[in-house]
Structure formats: structure tokens, C-alpha cells
Amino acid sequence: MKNGKRLIPNDKVTRGSGNIFADLGLPDADERLAKAQIAHEISAIIQRKNLNQSEAAKQLGVDQPKVSALLCGKLAGFSMERLFHFLNKLGQDVNIRIAPAATQEAGVHVLLTGTYS
Secondary structure, eight states, rough: BBBBSSSOGGGGOOOOSSHHHTTTTTTTTHHHHHHHHHHHHHHHHHTTOOHHHHHHHHHHTTTTHHHHHHHHHTTTTOHHHHHHHHHHHTTTOOOOOOOOOOOSOOOOOOOOOOOOO
């Protein structure tokens, strides 16, 4: 509320599914969400290590503009495999678990665990 008035009427609010890419009707929504979550973790690790973009680029084995694109969420040029490789370069293990789907519709999910160094 602002000045006693509602900013958005109740009938204009739609609860999201938890996957903005699916909500927007984009193709490969599960993969897009997983890549975004992984990129977010890479960004957080870079930040925790107090690396600037040039230092991060050297550690990841890419040029600084690639790090900039990654940190800005421009992920079209990054495969899941490449993002996993970046996590390894930052001293992180990547474990892939394959299990029967919990619901009728199978998907890709990222489970973030552990403490980062």
C-alpha cells in the first residue's frame, strides 16, 4: 500500500510456477532455469572469492567479456557442460543425480548443497 491505496489490484496478480521461463512460455524452460541457477552460483562464488572480472576470467580460462556476459545473465553462449567446467575451475564438485520423476512430468532441477570455499 502506498498512501492508503493498493498498488496492484488483487485480480491482476498471478502466482508464478517457480520457473519464470515456463511462465513466459519459453522453450526449454527447465534448462533455462537450471542454467540461470548455476550462473547465479558461479557469480556468488566469484564474489565470495573477491575476484574481479579479469581475475575470474583468468581462473575460468576465458576472456573478461565472457565473464561479463555470464555475470549479466546472458547465457545463450554457455552450455550446461561449460558452466559445470567453470564450477570445477572455481574449486567446486558437480554431482549429477538421475532419479525417477516425482511427478508425471520429468524435468531438470538444480539442487545446491554444501559450503563453498
